Amino acid sequence: MDKYVVGLYDDEEVLLSAVKKVKQAGFHIHEVVTPFPVHGLDDALGHRQSRLHTVGFVGGATGFTIAISFMIWAATSSYPTNYGGKPYLSLPSYIPITFELTVLFAAISMVVAFFIRCGLSISAKPKIYDERTTDYLFGMAIKVTEDTTPEDYSRINDTFTKTGVAEIKVRDFDEEK
Amino acid sequence: MTETYNFSSGLKKTAALFLGIGLLAVIVGALLAGGHGIDRVWSNLLIDTYYFTGIGLASIFLIAAHQIGYGGWHVLIKRIPEAMGSIVPVMGIFLLIILVGTLFHGHHLYFWAAEGIHDPASPNYDALIAETTGKSVYLNPVFYAIRIVSYVALWTAAIFAMRNISKKEDVLGVSATYQKSKYIAAIFILIFAVTSSTGAWDISMSVDPHWYSTLFGWYNFASYMVGALAIMIVTVAYLKTQGYLKDVNEEHYHNLAMFMFGFSVFYTYLWFSQFMLIWYGNMPEETAYFAQRFSNPLFKFLFFTSLSVNFFFPFLVLIRRKSKRNVELLVFVSIVLFLGHWIDFYNQIAPGTMTDHKTHESHAGFGLIEFGMLSTFIGIFIFVVFNTLTKQSLIPVNNPYLRESITHHTLK
Numbered sequence: 001m002d003k004y005v006v007g008l009y010d011d012e013e014v015l016l017s018a019v020k021k022v023k024q025a026g027f028h029i030h031e032v033v034t035p036f037p038v039h040g041l042d043d044a045l046g047h048r049q050s051r052l053h054t055v056g057f058v059g060g061a062t063g064f065t066i067a068i069s070f071m072i073w074a075a076t077s078s079y080p081t082n083y084g085g086k087p088y089l090s091l092p093s094y095i096p097i098t099f100e101l102t103v104l105f106a107a108i109s110m111v112v113a114f115f116i117r118c119g120l121s122i123s124a125k126p127k128i129y130d131e132r133t134t135d136y137l138f139g140m141a142i143k144v145t146e147d148t149t150p151e152d153y154s155r156i157n158d159t160f161t162k163t164g165v166a167e168i169k170v171r172d173f174d175e176e177k
Numbered sequence: 178m179t180e181t182y183n184f185s186s187g188l189k190k191t192a193a194l195f196l197g198i199g200l201l202a203v204i205v206g207a208l209l210a211g212g213h214g215i216d217r218v219w220s221n222l223l224i225d226t227y228y229f230t231g232i233g234l235a236s237i238f239l240i241a242a243h244q245i246g247y248g249g250w251h252v253l254i255k256r257i258p259e260a261m262g263s264i265v266p267v268m269g270i271f272l273l274i275i276l277v278g279t280l281f282h283g284h285h286l287y288f289w290a291a292e293g294i295h296d297p298a299s300p301n302y303d304a305l306i307a308e309t310t311g312k313s314v315y316l317n318p319v320f321y322a323i324r325i326v327s328y329v330a331l332w333t334a335a336i337f338a339m340r341n342i343s344k345k346e347d348v349l350g351v352s353a354t355y356q357k358s359k360y361i362a363a364i365f366i367l368i369f370a371v372t373s374s375t376g377a378w379d380i381s382m383s384v385d386p387h388w389y390s391t392l393f394g395w396y397n398f399a400s401y402m403v404g405a406l407a408i409m410i411v412t413v414a415y416l417k418t419q420g421y422l423k424d425v426n427e428e429h430y431h432n433l434a435m436f437m438f439g440f441s442v443f444y445t446y447l448w449f450s451q452f453m454l455i456w457y458g459n460m461p462e463e464t465a466y467f468a469q470r471f472s473n474p475l476f477k478f479l480f481f482t483s484l485s486v487n488f489f490f491p492f493l494v495l496i497r498r499k500s501k502r503n504v505e506l507l508v509f510v511s512i513v514l515f516l517g518h519w520i521d522f523y524n525q526i527a528p529g530t531m532t533d534h535k536t537h538e539s540h541a542g543f544g545l546i547e548f549g550m551l552s553t554f555i556g557i558f559i560f561v562v563f564n565t566l567t568k569q570s571l572i573p574v575n576n577p578y579l580r581e582s583i584t585h586h587t588l589k
Binding site (some may be wrong): 037039040042049084085086092093095096 | 449452453456457459498584586588
C-alpha cells in the first residue's frame with residue numbers, strides 16, 4: 001500500500017516549525033518536498049550529511065588512476081615517442097589530461113548516483129504529491145498503512161492543522177496505477 | 178547593535194614588538210651580510226611592499242565583488258577587509274620610495290633602469306631593452322614613474338571612496354548610499370582589473386625584464402587573495418577571542434575557508450599553466466626564468482617548498498567540511514599559507530634582484546633580513562589596520578544584508 005497524507009504549507013518558516021512539531025508529536029515524516037532549498041530543513045528532519053561527495057571522490061580517484069596509468073603505459077612501454085627531447089616519462093605533461101579525466105569521472109559518477117538515489121532514473125515513475133509543490137507550496141508527506149486507524153488519521157489531521165497547514169490531502173499511488 | 182573596537186594596549190605592544198624586533202633584525206642582518214646587505218634590504222622592501230599592497234587590494238576586491246554581486250554572508254565581517262584596505266596608501270609610500278630609488282639609481286632592483294642601458298659603449302648596455310623595437314617603449318623611467326604614481330593615486334582614491342561610502346551608510350542609512358556603493362564597487366573592480374595585471378608586471382615581473390609571462394598578473398592576484406583571506410580568518414578569530422563579533426560563527430569561517438581553498442587551487446592552476454607551457458615549449462628566453470630558480474640550491478628548495486605549502490597542504494587539509502569549520506586548525510592553515518605565499522613572492526623577486534646580470538652570480542640570502550623585514554611589515558600592518566578598525570562600528574548596522582549574514586547557513 002502506497003498511501004500518504006500530505007500537508008501543504010505556503011510558507012517556508014511555517015513549514016520549518018511544522019516539521020519540528022510533527023516530529024515532536026511522534027509521527028515519522030516520509031518526505032518533505034519544496035520548490036527551492038530551505039535552509040535548516042536537513043537539520044530539522046535529522047538527515048545525516050549527504051554521502052554524494054564520497055561517490056565523487058571514488059569517481060575522481062578512478063578517473064585519476066585510469067588517466068595516469070594509461071598515459072604512463074602508452075608513453076613508456078606501448079608506443080614510446082620522443083617529444084621535444086623530453087624523457088618518455090614526463091609527468092608534468094600528463095597533468096592536464098589527468099585533471100580533466102578526474103573531473104569528468106567525478107562529475108558523471110555524482111550525477112548518475114544523484115539521479116539513481118533520488119528516484120529520477122529514466123525508468124522511474126515519480127511520485128508527485130501535488131503539482132503545486134514545484135511552484136509555490138511546500139508538501140510534507142506522512143505514510144499510512146492498512147493498520148492506520150481512523151483515529152490516527154484524525155490525529156495526523158489535527159497536528160497538521162495546529163501547525164498552520166494550508167491544505168491537507170490524501171494520495172494513494174496504488175489506486176492511480 | 179553598534180560595536181566599537183578598542184585597540185587594546187596588549188595588541189599595540191605586540192605590534193611594536195614585531196616592528197622593533199624586525200627593524201633590529203634588518204639592521205643586524207644588513208651589517209652581518211656585508212657588501213650585498215643593502216641590496217638585500219631593498220629587495221626585501223620590494224617583496225613585502227608588494228605583498229602587503231596586494232593583500233590590501235585583494236580584501237577590498239572581495240568586498241567590491243560581493244557588493245555588486247548581491248552577496249550578503251560577509252556583511253558581519255565586512256569591516257575587517259575594509260580596514261585591511263587602509264594598508265594600501267601606507268604601502269604606496271614605500272612604492273614611491275622604491276620609485277625614487279629607481280629614478281635616481283639608489284638601488285639595483287630594476288636593471289632596465291640602470292644608467293647607460295641604451296648606450297652601446299656602456300658596460301650596462303642591453304640590446305633587448307635598448308633597441309627601438311625593444312622593451313624600453315614600456316620599461317623606461319618616465320613612463321614607469323607615471324604608472325607607479327597613478328597606481329598609488331588610483332588605488333588610494335578608490336579605497337578611500339569604498340570606505341567612505343561604507344562609513345556614510347552607518348550615519349545616513351542605506352537608502353542614501355546603496356546605489357552609490359554599487360557604482361563605486363564597480364569602478365574599483367574596473368580599475369583593479371587593469372592595474373592588478375599591469376601592476377604585477379611593473380612591480381614584480383620587471384625585475385626579470387628579459388622574461389615575461391602574460392598570466393603573471395592573475396597568478397599574483399591569486400597569491401595575495403589567499404594571503405588576504407588568511408589574514409581575515411586570523412583577524413576574525415582574534416577579534417572573537419577579545420569578545421567582539423559575537424554573531425560570527427563557524428558558517429562564516431566555512432565560507433572564508435572555502436574561498437581560501439578555492440583560491441589556493443586557482444593559484445596552483447595558474448602556477449602550473451605558467452610552468453608547464455614554459456617547460457614544454459623549452460624556449461631559451463622563457464626557460465631562463467626557471468633555469469635560474471633550479472640552478473641555485475636555495476631557490477630550488479624554496480620553489481618546491483612553495484608548491485607543497487601552497488597547494489598540497491591546503492588542498493589535503495581544507496578539502497574536508499569539518500576542517501573548514503574548525504577555528505584552531507583554520508588559524509594554523511592561514512598562518513602557514515600566509516608564509517607560503519610570502520615565500521612564493523620571495524622566489525619571484527629575489528632571484529631577479531639579487532643576481533648579477535653579467536656574471537649570473539647570485540647574492541641572495543635567506544635569514545635575518547628576510548624575516549626581519551616581514552616582521553616589520555606585520556607590525557606596520559597591525560598598527561594601521563587595527564587603528565582603522567576603531568574608526569567605525571565593527572558591525573555595519575544599516576546594511577540591508579545584515580540579517581542574511583547573521584542567519585547565514587551553508588547547506589550540507
